[in-house]
Amino acid sequence: MNRLHLMTTGQQGRETLERTLPELATHVDQIHLREPHWSAQELVTCIELLMKRGVPAERLIVHDRLDVALVTGIGIQLTTRSIPVDRVRRRFPELRIGQSVHSLMEAAAAEQAGADYVMYGHIFETGSKPGVPPRGLHALKHIVDQTTIPVIAIGGINPANVRDALATGCSGVAVLSGILRQAIPLKAADRFREVMQR
Template sequence: MIRQKFTIPEREVIPFTKQLHLISTGQQSAETFTGILQTIHEYVDRVHIREKNWTAKEIVDVVQTLIDKGVPQEKIIINDRIDIAYIMQTIGVQLTHHSADIALVKGAFPSLQIGCSTHSVEQAILAEEKGANYLFYGHIFNTQSKPGIPPRGLEKLQEITSTVKVPVIAIGGITPENTGEVIKAGARGIAVLSGVLLAKNPIQATLAYRKSLEKAK
């Protein structure tokens, strides 16, 4: 049974210290996704549900299943669906270029942490000015999910991280081997999809990323 409360107190912001964000791939069933998360969530800082083809009910059901499996609401972020993030009391919502304006969301839902996907310095500055709590930036390296599109690279990442004050999470082609370079460029964390969720051994893959993050300076 879903427990809904519509008066949500302000949450303490969990410090960003080399965080590992895990994003759903859009290639797995709800059962597979939640099953993997049950085994690895303690090693992950944020879990993003980014499923464009799921209905609102399906997303709500997945969030509730994750909670029932022990995944804290303070780790769960919903992509775009502000309403679901609010009624399910997750820590926040990830906005994109087609989402509602950051400032409007921040003003109407002060309890939610607002993330924003950005692809340039100008977008990053604007998102910070509008009240975003953190930014996604990428893709940093070549990735199969964006064939033929040149990566933005470490130099551009460093330009972003040195321009804005809010934490920047790097995404796109991140591996345990290049994680150290990303953190050296100023990123406060990494976002991973298939590198964990489609790995033969998701636990082993998660621990490899976690180890690389801890070693990074």
């Protein structure tokens, strides 16, 4: 089953996310809190409130903050600036670990280090990376073909191109503004799900 990952954009306030994310939790497979400007306390408070409002811990992932992941019992998405996957895996073997990658070399290293999945992009042009050429579908398929762990595509994913991304064999897609910055996020999430299930 193709998985839909929802990522926060860093542009919504905490109260907005605390209100919106519980509504979206049953319409997406994973919710990533990617809020680099929040303190650990803000992240923990938000995550605990989301869980209190019915969001299962297994659907939540925090970016980069190992301390927050361990305290709240949710997954972690590591970046190239994070503690390396192998060191985290050795100390915390049960932790769900994703790794953001930008090349086959990085993807292979993440797999060997013990990542549960990798997130690769950006696939299509995106306003969040102006002037940076997208890596494209051919590169995505190459990553998928050369790794055995799930690959999640990210970057410029929308309902019009999501099927093209999934056709590479990737395990799912990650969406930011395509859901949370739409007028009705719930409707936008359902649109992705509808297209992905065709």
